[in-house]
Amino acid sequence: MIDAIATTVGRTAKFIRRQKDNYRVAITRSAANGFLLNLTAQYDAIYTVALGANAVELGTVSSIGSAIAALISTPVGWLVDCHGIKRLYLLGTALLAGVALAYALAPNWQVIIFATILSSVSMRLTGTGCSVLCADSVKNQDRATAQNLCVTFASLLSLIAPLIAAPLITAFGGLTVQGIRPLYYIRFIGYGLVLLFVAAQLREPARVNGNGAGAEPGFMGSFRQLFQGETFLGRWLLISSLTWLPNSMTAPFLQLFAHQAKGADQYLLGIMTTATIVARLLFGVPLGRLADRIGRKRVIYLLTPLWYASHLLLVFSFNSTTLILAGALQTFYAISAGITGAMRLEVVPVEQMGKWSGVVGLFQGLVTIPAPIIGGFIWRELGPAYVFIVPLAVDLLFRIPLLISVPETLKIRTNQRTGRP
Numbered sequence: 126m127i128d129a130i131a132t133t134v135g136r137t138a139k140f141i142r143r144q145k146d147n148y149r150v151a152i153t154r155s156a157a158n159g160f161l162l163n164l165t166a167q168y169d170a171i172y173t174v175a176l177g178a179n180a181v182e183l184g185t186v187s188s189i190g191s192a193i194a195a196l197i198s199t200p201v202g203w204l205v206d207c208h209g210i211k212r213l214y215l216l217g218t219a220l221l222a223g224v225a226l227a228y229a230l231a232p233n234w235q236v237i238i239f240a241t242i243l244s245s246v247s248m249r250l251t252g253t254g255c256s257v258l259c260a261d262s263v264k265n266q267d268r269a270t271a272q273n274l275c276v277t278f279a280s281l282l283s284l285i286a287p288l289i290a291a292p293l294i295t296a297f298g299g300l301t302v303q304g305i306r307p308l309y310y311i312r313f314i315g316y317g318l319v320l321l322f323v324a325a326q327l328r329e330p331a332r333v334n335g336n337g338a339g340a341e342p343g344f345m346g347s348f349r350q351l352f353q354g355e356t357f358l359g360r361w362l363l364i365s366s367l368t369w370l371p372n373s374m375t376a377p378f379l380q381l382f383a384h385q386a387k388g389a390d391q392y393l394l395g396i397m398t399t400a401t402i403v404a405r406l407l408f409g410v411p412l413g414r415l416a417d418r419i420g421r422k423r424v425i426y427l428l429t430p431l432w433y434a435s436h437l438l439l440v441f442s443f444n445s446t447t448l449i450l451a452g453a454l455q456t457f458y459a460i461s462a463g464i465t466g467a468m469r470l471e472v473v474p475v476e477q478m479g480k481w482s483g484v485v486g487l488f489q490g491l492v493t494i495p496a497p498i499i500g501g502f503i504w505r506e507l508g509p510a511y512v513f514i515v516p517l518a519v520d521l522l523f524r525i526p527l528l529i530s531v532p533e534t535l536k537i538r539t540n541q542r543t544g545r546p
Contacts, residue, residue, distance in 0.1 A: 137410070140270065150326045151258045152275045154218070154251075154319060159279030161221075161315045163286035163402075165228070165308045167394040168294070170381045172305045178234035180378070184501030186234075187377045190241035192494045210258070211329045217250025218323050222316035229309035249486060270413040272463045277409040284402045287395035294391050300384070357531050361472055364531065365485045366492035367524035368465050371436075371458065371516035373493035374500040378512050379439070386509055387442055396445075397452030404456040412460050413467075420533045421468045425461050429525070432458035436513040471534040 141149060165172070173183055220243050227240035290308055298304035383389040383397065416424040435454035442448045473481040500512045 137274065140274065146326075147258050147328060148271065150323065152278045153326075154323055155275050156278040156282045157315065157319045157322075158221070158251075159276075160282035160286045161225070161312045161319075163283040163398060164290045164312055165305065167287060167380045167398045168290070168300070168305045168308070168391070169228075170377050170379075171300055171384060172228070172302065173234050173237050174381065175300075175302045175305075176231060176234035176237065178237070180381075180504045181498065181501035182234065183377050183381070184497035184499070184504075186237055186241050187373065187497030188494050189238055190245040192490060193242050193245040196490070211327050213250050214327060215320065215324055217247045218316065218320045220244075220247035220250070222313050222320065223247075225309050225312035225316060229306055229313060270410065270417050272413060272467045274410055274413065276459065276463055277406055280402045280405040280409065284399060284406065287398040291391045291395040300391050358472065360527055360531050361469060362485060362488040364465065364524060364527050365469055366489045367520065367527070368462050369489055370492055370496055370524075371520055372462075373496035374516050375436070375513055377497050378500055378504060378509065382439070382509050382512070383448060387439075387448055389445070389448060393445055393448065397449055400449045400453040401456045401459075404453040405459065408456065409460055409463075413464070416464045416467070421464050422528060422533050425464055425528065426525075428457040428461040428464075429520075432461065433517050433520075436517055440510045440513050468534045 141152075170183060173186065178186065224240050224244045224247060227236060227243060231237055231240065293308060294300065294304045297307050380389075380394055383394060389397070412424055412428070431454050435451045435458065438447050438451035438454065442451060469481075469485065503511050503515060
């Protein structure tokens with residue numbers, strides 16, 4: 126057992142060493158972000174409702190965030206390709222600290238709207254930055270592994286965050302505003318430290334620096350150029366958007382459903398989150414390596430029934446064990462989405478990755494903006510359980526057929542354009 130662990134650690138270290146320095150900065154930031162987010166992730170919806178929001182208002186908050194993310198996605202991608210990512214990446218990290226502070230100071234649920242707007246801007250900035258860093262720093266044949274390794278490192282710190290948060294909340298007063306609020310102050314301090322680290326260590330990738338006047342054919346022209354001669358990019362926009370639809374519809378309600386409909390307390394909510402993270406630690410990197418060897422699509426097909434089962438177990442759960450199992454199986458949604466993200470990075474050249482990420486973000490917003498509001502109406506009119514069943518039908522009827530229709534990307538060369546497998 127010890128030998129196996131040592132071998133795994135050695136292989137992981139060797140894998141990381143052969144990537145560029147910026148990749149190591151990115152996975153370190155991701156790990157810290159995973160810890161800080163998971164201090165409160167399982168309580169955000171409960172906190173917002175405790176501040177006075179109802180189910181529809183809770184969904185509306187998420188939809189506003191998706192709308193802002195969609196609006197800024199395309200210009201952010203263009204700015205990254207034209208002017209580099211470091212300043213925008215730093216700004217996104219600084220805004221994460223602002224999000225935590227807004228939550229901590231919120232006197233009512235309306236302030237959460239402002240925090241959600243900041244969060245959407247920050248996530249778009251850091252998300253686009255991470256896409257460019259990964260495309261620039263990681264070889265094509267390592268990409269699915271690199272994506273999952275990044276999340277696995279985040280999971281290592283995320284694993285202990287819910288276990289720390291639960292007793293802190295108990296000490297501060299339980300699942301109330303007063304009990305949850307101090308955790309957001311902790312997040313604020315943590316993001317300040319992350320910002321200092323990124324500012325000191327991140328280097329501007331030479332391949333995505335602005336090239337001066339005339340290097341780009343203008344804002345609209347550069348996006349027209351992106352799609353010239355391409356066959357499958359349109360389908361990839363739909364696939365990428367539909368990939369995140371289930372999460373957009375269910376995320377605002379998952380912990381609330383477990384708490385209100387299934388009676389989960391702060392400890393069980395923490396254990397469910399921990400089960401998700403443990404499963405990610407066990408399966409994330411091996412499944413990433415498998416996708417790099419046998420193909421991305423085959424692994425996605427393998428994982429999809431597992432995360433379907435997580436939704437069904439949550440809905441039909443009858444005890445804490447099935448709730449924890451539902452949490453564990455939920456990790457396969459994240460792994461599948463990560464592999465889809467790796468495929469998306471392989472269909473355009475790295476010098477156009479910022480614009481491509483921006484267009485993808487725009488279309489994801491168009492699909493996911495109404496999803497939380499629809500989820501809120503489904504919760505109110507049909508019943509909470511249907512919030513977790515409807516996305517499965519949409520995924521099965523739309524995303525899976527689209528994924529079948531596009532080529533496997535594993536063999537595409539780094540500089541090869543989509544549509545030419």
